[in-house]
Amino acid sequence: MKLPAHLYALVAVPLSVGLGIAVMPSPVAGQAMPPQVTTDTPQYCLQLLDQVSEEVRVSAHPPQEVSNLSTEGQRMCDQGQTRGGIMRLRRALVLLRNTGP
Amino acid sequence: MRILVVEDDKDVAGFVVRGLKEAGHVVEHADNGRDGLFLAASETFDAVILDRMLPGGIDGLKILETLRGQKNHVPVLILSALAEVDERVKGLKAGGDDYLTKPFAFAELLARVEALSLRGKSEGPLTKLVVEDLELDLLSRQVKRAGQKIDLQPREFRLLEYLMRHAGQVVTRTMLLEGVWDYHFDPQTNVIDVHVSRLRQKVDKPFPTPLIQTVRNAGYMLRAEPV
């Protein structure tokens, strides 16, 4: 049975609205390569490691967790899982700061 | 009586006017609403016979309402082919005093028109009705003829009372049914005749002169002279 025009419209309207939402008015970067985030590199990993060691040395009672995290972080960075390692080192830092001198 | 007949049908009007004149009345006739209203408003009549369906833009009920609006209380008998009770009620509410449906017997019309004349003249409350040697006491509810007491049932009393109030006039069976029994239909049997004959047994038979006369094809009349 031939569907009347109205029912077609019923389906089309929400569909187009949805598609409109999906296409966000965002200015896409015109450059060829998007800018790089510099805190995802092995160098930053080493930087954090130094910072952790320094803070451990200064702190009175460093929690056990910190040492585990920094060891694991260092290992991950060496193995190439940079972001994972950086995250563990950051956690270690936060733990140290929270316990605080 | 001076009677105004407002009726547009030539045959019916002719018939009625002739009959009324023969009965000894003075009759005026109008065959449309405008003339009828004019005549009724400008001259005095003892009764008006008014047809409902009239040409000329003014129908019977409108004439009636206008007359009553002018405080003209002339007795009016409405004549109409519209027989339904609602129409009857409408006619009486508009100010009519009686309602007769077509076709009608002339005797009925005559009897009712003459009865209308009674309405105009009420001389205050009566306590006694007297016709010849027949006396009816309304207060004590007693009937005497030539000095002798007559025992009547309550309904027989009312029947006699109605006849006496209309003494000398024709009283039709329909009028008796309406007036004495409050019965508004035609019973198709001669119930009234039986009641009247019983009344006659008590009121006329023991006495030399019969007062209750039968009017052929019409009804009854209370008077000494036979019809």
Next chain:
Amino acid sequence: MGRVLPLPLREGENVAATPSPAATPSSPTTVPSAAPPRRSTLFLFRSASFRFAVVYAVLLAASAAALAMFLWWSTAGLLDRQTEAAIHADAQGLSERWAEGGLPALVLTIEDRLAGNVDDDAIYLLTDPMMRRIAGNLERWPASVRQPAAWYEMPVRRAGITSLARLQRYDLPNGFHLLIGRDVQVRAQLRTLLTDALLWALVIVGAMATAGALLVRSLFRRTLANVSATATAIAAGDFAQRVKLSGRGDEFDQLAETINDMLDRIGRLMDGVRQVSNAIAHDLRTPITRARTRLEDAALHAHTPDDLRAAIERATADLDGIVAVFQALMRIAEIEAGSRRSAFCRFDLAPLLGDVAELYGAVAEDRQVSLVVAAPAQIPAYGDRDLVQQAIANLVDNAVKFSPAGGVVRLRAMAHPDGVEIVVADQGPGIPAGDRARATERFFRGEAARSTPGAGLGLALVQAVALLHQGSLRLEDAEPGVQATLTLPAPDDAAAG
């Protein structure tokens, strides 16, 4: 409206003319001709079932769309709002630091925050007025981020993978530029997921709405098809058709019952008219013929004026008889039309019975029939007093007419909580069982009644009065004789008094 009901006129049919020629005729009610449904789009838009279906579909789709939008706003929208709030809070904090300690403090704070960014989603960039990088973790200032206080979403590279960042620019009073943002890749993925899911859901809802609409439409039409099929059949002439009830007692069933009642009533009225037409053809022809014959006979054979006068008087009496029959017929028609119901009121039945008994008592006595009345002193009844009086009078009249000499006619009345019963019983020849059903037809006269005067309308009138009062007339064998029971129900608000 006291005339015979004007009925739908079909070609060739003449309805019996009413005796009020001067009254304006009301427009005849025409049975709507059910045209076969035309399969054009125009009809489709006029179709009620289509409208219902469209309303259903639109409501469903609109509700679903509203729900979807709400869901999207509260989830994906929330995610965006959280990100923006975090960035603002960040900016607030950083500006305080800058106010406290100037540039060095700002740089330190940025590095601190980066170091403590466990969620690994913060993006900072501090540049000098020349757009040279001073601090932060973005390698360069993105060229497209030009306006402050505007939201930008753009890709960034993270350890070789492209990610999405949401950024806002803040300009410091000394000409330095600060860029604060968050990695929203995960959130963007979530948002896309959600949007897709909701869109697909809407598509499914659209399909369901269409299917549902079609279903609603067919349900609607199926329910109405019954009524319209019956109406079509009736319009085509099959008057015995009635609308079928589904048995559920719902609004459609009530409608069907009302329509059926209306059809029954129309059927009765049409039967009444048919009866009258037949009766006029058969039963009234006789007295009319008789009157005519007498007049013709008188014209040919009367020699004296007295003979002529006698003939004329007899003819007049015959015509009066015919007029009386017509008036009785009119009365029955008026009662059946139901217009008198508006004049119903409460009245006492007891004096009415007394009046009727007293009126016919004399006639009964004359015929050596005794009329016995048994009724309570007060009988509250509801209806048209005059009509009830006439109905009872008709019954008593019949009873007295058909009673043998020495017989007894009993007139009884009983008051029940739900109505009033009036019973008239005679000891006459009675009505044979086969005739009892037809006794209330107009002009019906049983064999035993052929010799008695009357047109056969008395019981028809009583029946009409009974029906008008929504009561009933029952005729039973009194062995011997007839027992007629007239029942008048109490009004619905009897309790209210």
